Each structure stands twice: as C-alpha cells, then as structure tokens.
Amino acid sequence: MTKQPHELALMAEAGRLLASVFGLLDRTTLAGMSTLAVNDMVERYIVDELKARPASKGQYGYAFALNSSVNEVVCHGVPSASEVLREGDIVNLDITLEKNGYIADSSKTYLIGEVDLAAKKLVQATYEAMWKGIRAVRPGARLGDIGWAIERHARRNGYSVVRDYCGHGIGREMHEEPQVLHFGKPGTGLPLREGMVFTIEPMLNRGGRSVKTEADGWTVVTRDGSLSAQFEHTVAVTASGVSVLTLRPDEAGMTGARRPVA
Numbered sequence: 001m002t003k004q005p006h007e008l009a010l011m012a013e014a015g016r017l018l019a020s021v022f023g024l025l026d027r028t029t030l031a032g033m034s035t036l037a038v039n040d041m042v043e044r045y046i047v048d049e050l051k052a053r054p055a056s057k058g059q060y061g062y063a064f065a066l067n068s069s070v071n072e073v074v075c076h077g078v079p080s081a082s083e084v085l086r087e088g089d090i091v092n093l094d095i096t097l098e099k100n101g102y103i104a105d106s107s108k109t110y111l112i113g114e115v116d117l118a119a120k121k122l123v124q125a126t127y128e129a130m131w132k133g134i135r136a137v138r139p140g141a142r143l144g145d146i147g148w149a150i151e152r153h154a155r156r157n158g159y160s161v162v163r164d165y166c167g168h169g170i171g172r173e174m175h176e177e178p179q180v181l182h183f184g185k186p187g188t189g190l191p192l193r194e195g196m197v198f199t200i201e202p203m204l205n206r207g208g209r210s211v212k213t214e215a216d217g218w219t220v221v222t223r224d225g226s227l228s229a230q231f232e233h234t235v236a237v238t239a240s241g242v243s244v245l246t247l248r249p250d251e252a253g254m255t256g257a258r259r260p261v262a
C-alpha cells in the first residue's frame, strides 16, 4: 500500500501535470461551452501538450477524459454536447491523468459567471472541508481523523456529506486500497504511514446526503435535488506530514502549519 521514493517521484510528476490542466481550465471562459467541448479541450491538452493519458478513458467502459457534474449532480456526470454551462451554474470537473504508468486524480468545482450566494457558500465550505481533511494527514494519524475533520466542517456550515462515494488509494491503478471515507470518528481506522498515497474528495450537499444514480448508469444526483459540490486532491503521507501531489500554483501554503509528529 505504500509507495517507494522513485514511485512517489513519478506520482508527483503526474500530479504536477494534472495541476496544469486545471491551470488551463482556470484560464478558460467556461460559460457558453458544452461539457463535451470542455472534455475535448482537456483531452487534447493532456494528450498533445502533456504527452500523457486521460486515465478515465476506457476505465470501467467510460469514454471521456473527465466527469462534469453540474449543480445537483454529485459526481460522475457525463460530458454532453447538449449540456451548455450557463451563468449561475456550478460544475465539478474531475480529471485523472496517467504519466509513466502512474495516475493522479483531482477535481475542482467552478463557478460559472455570477453565482448566487448560497451556491458560493457551499462551494467555499466544500473546498475548506477538503483542506481540513488534508491537514489531518500525517504519519500516525488515522483515516477516521480525516473523515471526522471533513464531516465536522460540513456540519458546522449546515451541509451534509455524501457517504456513498469516498476517496481511494491511487498509484498504478486509479482505485487502490484504502478507502478514504469523508466521515468518521477521530482515532479510528487505518493508521497512516509514510509513502501512502490516496485521494481526499469530499462531496457536500445543501440538502440531505442521499443520492441516486440516473438511468445512464453514471450520473449521480442528490435525491432531494439540492445543490452539491466537490473538490479533490491526491496526497502522499510524508515523514512529517503531507504532500499534495496535485497542488495548484494558487494553492501554495494551503497545507498550513501542522503540529509536530507525536
């Protein structure tokens, strides 16, 4: 389950490249684009510019380079030519990239144009919840510490945490052990060890935490139709704390001060 230093170096490279994909998206005006057009732009960039592979293509029979999850879609939204991003939407773009045999996984929820305050607050709280989880990562901490930190922040802000989907170990395979739940009890679960690499990717809903899968077999929506947001990073447990392999340049310093290792 733990990675060797040479593997961590390769994963860091995959993570750095994936961060640059979000740099491209940050520079793009998404309003007016279809989610399929966003997918195609991202796929061309990964293949042509980064000489890498969109790892989701072909995985579980999936045909696209990303998942695009708009508004009440929780995760696994499928890009479509008929789904055009409009002012006021929020959209999570979830992308995996393989380079030199190793995979990185990250997602970000974008605000399309002017978004109402309630949506903005949900997106902000979800981003903060992910970072609360990331800051709980250090050798000797437990998986339950991560879930607890995320769930507590969600609850304090009046949101629910989706329980049907979780973070995951990652490496040569997109989904490896362990499962990283976004809820839990502190001091419980698997102890973290240096060299472990996994994703933290909380999904927060304005309403209840129940979800359902649409008839396409992919798209997961909130059961009550409420808005949902998500952020994701791939992280590695280091000797003294955490390294965020998919960290974007605008996030430098986000891991914050950490207590010394017990």
Ligand code: MG
Pocket (backbone or CB within 6 Å): 105, 167, 168, 199, 201, 232
């Ligand atoms: Mg993931």
